[in-house]
Amino acid sequence: MTDRPPIKRARPTFTDQEALLFHSEGRPGKLEIVPTVPMATQRDLSLAYSPGVAVPVLAIAEDPTKAYDYTARANLVAVISNGTAILGLGNLGALASKPVMEGKAVLFKRFADVDSIDLEVDTEDADKFIDAVRYLGPSFGGINLEDIKAPECFIIEQRLRELMDIPVFHDDQHGTAIIAAAGLINALDLTGRDVKTTRLVINGAGAASIACTELLKAMGFKPDNVILCDTKGVIYQGRTEGMNQWKSAHAAITDRRTLAQAMEGADAFFGLSQKGAVTPEMVASMAPNPIIFAMANPDPEITPEEVHAIRDDAIMATGRSDYPNQVNNVLGFPFIFRGALDVRATTINMEMKIAAAEALASLAREDVPDEVAAAYQGARPRYGKEYIIPVPFDPRLIHVVPVAVAKAAMESGVAGRPIVDIPAYKAQLSARRDPVAGTLNRIFERVRRYPKRVVFAEGEEEQVIRAAVSFVNQGLGHAILVGREERVYETATFLGIDLEAKGISVQNARLSRRNSAYAQYLYERLQRHGYLFRDCQRLINQDRNHFAAAMVALGDADALVTGVTRNYSIALEEVRRVIDPKPGHRVIGVSIVLSRERTVLVADTAITEMPTAQELSEIAIEAAGVARRLGYEPKVAMLAFSTFGHPAGERSEKVREAVKILDGQRVDFEYDGEMAADVALNRDLMSQYPFCRLTGPANVLVMPAFHSASISTKMLQELGGSTVIGPLIVGLDKPVQIVPLGAKDSDIVNMAALAAFNIGG
Ligand SMILES: NC(=O)C1=CN([C@@H]2O[C@H](COP(=O)(O)OP(=O)(O)OC[C@H]3O[C@@H](n4cnc5c(N)ncnc54)[C@H](OP(=O)(O)O)[C@@H]3O)[C@@H](O)[C@H]2O)C=CC1
Numbered sequence: 056m057t058d059r060p061p062i063k064r065a066r067p068t069f070t071d072q073e074a075l076l077f078h079s080e081g082r083p084g085k086l087e088i089v090p091t092v093p094m095a096t097q098r099d100l101s102l103a104y105s106p107g108v109a110v111p112v113l114a115i116a117e118d119p120t121k122a123y124d125y126t127a128r129a130n131l132v133a134v135i136s137n138g139t140a141i142l143g144l145g146n147l148g149a150l151a152s153k154p155v156m157e158g159k160a161v162l163f164k165r166f167a168d169v170d171s172i173d174l175e176v177d178t179e180d181a182d183k184f185i186d187a188v189r190y191l192g193p194s195f196g197g198i199n200l201e202d203i204k205a206p207e208c209f210i211i212e213q214r215l216r217e218l219m220d221i222p223v224f225h226d227d228q229h230g231t232a233i234i235a236a237a238g239l240i241n242a243l244d245l246t247g248r249d250v251k252t253t254r255l256v257i258n259g260a261g262a263a264s265i266a267c268t269e270l271l272k273a274m275g276f277k278p279d280n281v282i283l284c285d286t287k288g289v290i291y292q293g294r295t296e297g298m299n300q301w302k303s304a305h306a307a308i309t310d311r312r313t314l315a316q317a318m319e320g321a322d323a324f325f326g327l328s329q330k331g332a333v334t335p336e337m338v339a340s341m342a343p344n345p346i347i348f349a350m351a352n353p354d355p356e357i358t359p360e361e362v363h364a365i366r367d368d369a370i371m372a373t374g375r376s377d378y379p380n381q382v383n384n385v386l387g388f389p390f391i392f393r394g395a396l397d398v399r400a401t402t403i404n405m406e407m408k409i410a411a412a413e414a415l416a417s418l419a420r421e422d423v424p425d426e427v428a429a430a431y432q433g434a435r436p437r438y439g440k441e442y443i444i445p446v447p448f449d450p451r452l453i454h455v456v457p458v459a460v461a462k463a464a465m466e467s468g469v470a471g472r473p474i475v476d477i478p479a480y481k482a483q484l485s486a487r488r489d490p491v492a493g494t495l496n497r498i499f500e501r502v503r504r505y506p507k508r509v510v511f512a513e514g515e516e517e518q519v520i521r522a523a524v525s526f527v528n529q530g531l532g533h534a535i536l537v538g539r540e541e542r543v544y545e546t547a548t549f550l551g552i553d554l555e556a557k558g559i560s561v562q563n564a565r566l567s568r569r570n571s572a573y574a575q576y577l578y579e580r581l582q583r584h585g586y587l588f589r590d591c592q593r594l595i596n597q598d599r600n601h602f603a604a605a606m607v608a609l610g611d612a613d614a615l616v617t618g619v620t621r622n623y624s625i626a627l628e629e630v631r632r633v634i635d636p637k638p639g640h641r642v643i644g645v646s647i648v649l650s651r652e653r654t655v656l657v658a659d660t661a662i663t664e665m666p667t668a669q670e671l672s673e674i675a676i677e678a679a680g681v682a683r684r685l686g687y688e689p690k691v692a693m694l695a696f697s698t699f700g701h702p703a704g705e706r707s708e709k710v711r712e713a714v715k716i717l718d719g720q721r722v723d724f725e726y727d728g729e730m731a732a733d734v735a736l737n738r739d740l741m742s743q744y745p746f747c748r749l750t751g752p753a754n755v756l757v758m759p760a761f762h763s764a765s766i767s768t769k770m771l772q773e774l775g776g777s778t779v780i781g782p783l784i785v786g787l788d789k790p791v792q793i794v795p796l797g798a799k800d801s802d803i804v805n806m807a808a809l810a811a812f813n814i815g816g
């Protein structure tokens with residue numbers, strides 16, 4: 056045993072029931088198809104289908120490259136499986152693989168804006184599978200083969216690559232190899248090792264392992280230094296049992312026969328086999344500063360906890376997102392296909408794979424951008440043992456990896472449409488990033504690192520109990536439910552939840568031993584506002600928001616979430632009786648609008664109905680603070696119906712006045728106005744006003760009044776295809792967030808995390 060503290064696991068865990076609910080709630084599954092053209096009128100119909108559709112048909116028949124211009128093909132990838140090696144779960148068949156394939160399709164979209172559809176082909180016969188896929192070529196810009204077991208996967212991929220003129224890429228082979236190679240390049244660097252002398256053991260000799268071996272040998276590993284093992288042990292020259300030509304090609308000259316023997320003195324280990332395949336003794340026998348990538352999914356060959364219990368000099372990686380160093384092909388496939396599609400590559404070749412691996416490896420050595428660092432608060436991830444590979448939500452991946460892949464495709468002569476203007480391509484790639492995923496994930500990551508005690512004021516409600524459990528399961532902190540114990544436990548039992556086992560405590564306001572301290576505290580605040588002590592006692596005893604807010608005010612909890620059963624303004628009034636604004640701050644409501652191309656904050660969406668010029672300037676300052684906490688450099692637009700005096704109007708006057716007030720305060724962020732929303736958000740329109748002090752489109756919009764703020768954000772949510780989070784309360788002295796009446800458990804968890812993050816300052 057070492058005296059190293061147990062590694063802190065940021066655990067986004069969940070119950071089986073939650074996993075099933077996630078897949079079944081609303082529309083079953085994980086994706087749907089949405090048209091990209093209007094389908095509203097007879098004319099639209101005639102254009103989309105017969106007769107208008109005949110025009111592109113004839114154009115494509117004449118020139119097949121026109122399919123890239125007139126159909127979705129250029130951006131469409133099929134994820135195809137027969138389910139013979141689903142993750143590390145084994146051969147469970149085509150149908151059972153569908154959740155994984157749908158999952159990959161949504162990751163393609165989320166991370167790299169690649170449209171993707173899953174196809175499950177129900178045959179284990181390689182020839183039949185090849186036939187099922189080969190004729191689908193016209194439909195797609197690329198084929199991602201997935202979870203097909205070795206050795207059939209090698210035959211299938213090789214043959215399809217010969218038969219098809221679009222990239223065919225078995226991700227378990229090459230995606231894994233690229234990511235693992237990237238991590239290994241850095242692990243070797245950190246331990247001062249050279250590829251030419253490093254001794255590596257790979258457990259598993261299937262799709263992923265054989266591809267890793269090939270890529271690493273192409274990158275300089277000596278064949279004599281790489282030993283593969285499978286269920287029969289070491290793959291050595293002369294072995295006959297359980298062999299195939301792909302294993303034979305990498306059979307080692309060695310007298311070692313078991314995995315345990317192979318691992319003795321090894322510098323590095325790759326696990327691409329099965330849960331629990333490695334023992335602590337094997338790890339103990341490795342060379343100093345060993346490199347251990349236990350990549351089996353969903354559970355690794357050996358856990359980081361087990362490794363750290365025996366030695367503290369290992370660099371440890373797994374395929375999972377809940378440990379440091381996630382070596383998982385999700386870091387690769389979306390971005391590799393993005394680059395390949397963008398240059399219309401006919402294949403994904405070795406040059407492109409090496410370029411992707413090197414790009415990933417060097418990205419991990421660079422300083423993380425503020426946007427990511429902001430989520431880690433004081434623990435900026437730095438290149439080192441616990442950070443050898445970027446995280447999947449790193450916003451740089453989308454403009455770094457595809458560029459490397461595209462350049463390698465062009466240089467190796469497989470690009471059908473080379474890209475000339477790389478800086479313009481990079482800008483285009485950045486706009487493809489989906490900020491919804493990134494923003495919330497960063498907040499969750501930070502909350503996991505600094506877990507807080509969050510009090511859920513409406514603890515008797517079903518969705519609140521579910522939210523509290525999910526909050527705890529996701530490793531976001533400690534949850535406290537406020538309510539009558541018997542009611543809370545009864546509801547929890549009904550939901551099949553054991554609150555004690557989850558470490559969730561229940562606070563009954565009336566019976567709490569802190570009850571009188573809270574009442575006294577409230578009395579001191581309210582005695583000169585017409586309240587008697589007994590009034591305060593009653594509020595604490597009977598009203599969950601007063602009680603829960605007092606818990607936070609007196610330090611018995613760190614943050615509060617409420618609102619499921621009460622109107623927003625009433626809940627806020629109750630909280631405000633207990634908690635003041637932060638000294639020198641104004642309480643406002645900010646909504647985060649997450650749209651495809653950007654994240655924009657809108658204020659004040661909750662509190663001040665008709666702000667004065669002074670109040671508008673204060674709203675701007677608070678909202679700029681939220682932008683900074685989220686990792687964005689604020690560019691604040693003070694909105695009106697007019698832009699810089701035109702058309703003239705009384706209502707714009709106070710906005711102009713607010714800008715003058717900010718001028719007098721020498722604030723440390725960009726702001727300007729008054730301006731209309733389109734000028735604020737559209738670079739071209741803004742350029743019509745060359746004197747405008749904003750250096751680019753605004754990311755904070757200060758609305759002239761509550762009604763315009765509320766109406767615009769609600770319309771965006773309903774009509775604009777944006778995700779709107781909030782209104783978030785900003786400027787209170789303690790972290791409190793209020794969800795909309797009747798909010799779902801997932802919304803409550805998000806708000807609880809935002810409260811724990813202290814988004815409100
Ligand atoms: N982190 C990541 O990104 C990825 C991880 N993986 C993981 O890698 C593993 C293998 O996937 P894949 O290559 O597609 O599957 P395959 O079915 O193609 O290969 C599995 C290989 O693992 C070997 N194996 C199974 N159990 C053991 C064991 N206990 N000890 C030694 N060898 C064993 C098999 O041996 P035999 O030949 O004797 O049957 C076979 O060679 C899975 O757990 C998967 O989740 C895969 C892709 C990506």
Ligand SMILES: CC(=O)C(=O)O
Nearest residue numbers: 141142143227352384
């Ligand atoms: C990640 C993946 O593709 C697998 O485990 O099979």
Ligand SMILES: [Mg+2]
Nearest residue numbers: 142201202227
């Ligand atoms: Mg897979």
